[in-house]
Amino acid sequence: MTLSSKQFILPDLLSGCPIRGGVNPHYEEGAAESRAWINSFNVFTDRKRAFFVLGCNELLVSHVNVLFVFDEISDDQSAKDAFATGNIFLNAMQDPNWDDGSLFARMTKEFRTRFLRLSGTRATARFLKHWETYCACVITEAELRERGEILDVDAFIALRRENSAVRLCFGLIEYAFGTNxxxxxxxxxxxxxxxxxxxxxxxxxxxxxxSKGISGNNIVEVLMANRKMTLQEASDHIGEYCAELMERFMTAQNHLPSWGACVDSEVARFIQGLGCWIKGNLDWSFKTQRYFGTKYLEIKETLCVTLRPREEPEEFNIHSDLE
Structure with missing residues (x-):
């Protein structure tokens, strides 16, 4: 296949993934309720709302749509505005008595109330710690974007681990399985x-x-900037690295120590949840329009991506839109 300068081939991890996936049997009902809950706050512009719906975020993690809200809002914000949004997000999650009257605070407090009904004490402490780190790193991401700065590979990985919100989603594995x-x-x-x-x-x-102008927070851009790789070379390198991660995930499970039968059982359930995330994330990427637009099924077959044109950023004011 001859590719243009605007095309590249994705690494094919889905066909080689050894992990069985599945969809929660309550997904349809839960997704509708989660989507209705988010929409009730009316925090998005029409374009953002359409992108949010087409992304089917509930299919990935129906209980944490609020994280996607913060992610979408902060992507279009300056460092100052992202800091303001992050403070609302963090204060409302950490302190049940804090309230600035904004819709975002109310949304977060409602999530907090539901989460704390079932979450264990140790799992809750970890979740709140990750929540604080997540907010701080999303603000750092906005600062880097404002300066047009791209991190080196190691610094990027450290930041991405926190601002991707994946660790918060993993905290919900304990919530869902009742582990602590x-x-x-x-x-x-x-x-x-x-x-x-x-x-x-x-x-x-x-x-x-x-396409949204936020690729400085993506490993492809980081590799091209720091290691002078082409777009295809970066994609190939990432595919090899992710295959190594998949192998590490599978083989390391054979070398876990024992913490006693009860804890070992909880660890096994948690790791099962991690595996469901890995496979579910791969499946979700090709079942929604979030990453590849309307051509997601075609791209699943060909793995060939044609870069979309740059979108015009939307103005978003935390004080006018969230209060």
């Missing part, structure tokens, strides 16, 4: 090898992000 893992599990090097392998498997968002 002790901290010593998260300090074990073998467990962390499995955990970080799952976090770092993020490969298909480049076209969407470059």
């Amino acid at each position: 893992l002790p901290e010593e599990v998260f300090e074990d090097i073998v467990f962390l090898d499995i955990y970080w392998a799952a976090v770092d498997l993020d490969i298909y968002s480049y076209d969407m992000e470059q």
Whole structure:
């Protein structure tokens, strides 16, 4: 296949993924309720709302649509405005008595109330810690975007691990399975090898992000800027790296220590949830329009992506739109 300068071939991880996936049997009902809940706050412009709906975010993580809201809003904001949004998000999540009267605060507080009904104490402490780090790193992302700065590879990976919100989504695995893992599990090097392998498997968002002008927060752009790779070379490199991560995720499970039967059972359920995330993320990428627009089914077959033209950014004012 002869490619133009605006085309590249995606790495094919889906066909070689050894993990079985599936969709929650309550997805349809839960997705409708989650979407209706988000829409009730009317926080999006019409274009943002259309993009949000077509992305079928509920299919990936129906309980955390609020994270996608913050992600979408902050993508169009300056560092100052992202800081203001992040503070609302963080304060409303951490303090049940804090309220600035904004819609975003009310949305977050409603989520917090539902989450705390079932989450264990240790799982909750980890989730709130990751929430704070997530907000800080989304603000850092906005600062970098404002300066037009692209990080080196190692610094990017460290930032992306936090501002992608994947660790928060992994916190919901404990919520969903009713686990409450002790901290010593998260300090074990073998467990962390499995955990970080799952976090770092993020490969298909480049076209969407470059079209929105936010590709500085994407590993493809980072590799092209730092290692002088072409677009296709960067895509190929990422595919090889992700295949290594997949292998690490699978093989490291054979070397986990034992923490006792009860904890071992919870660890097994949590890792099962990580596997569902990996496979589900790959499936979701080709079942919605979030990454590839209306051609997502065609791209699933050919793996050939033609870069979309740059979109005009939308103005978003935290004070006028969220209060």
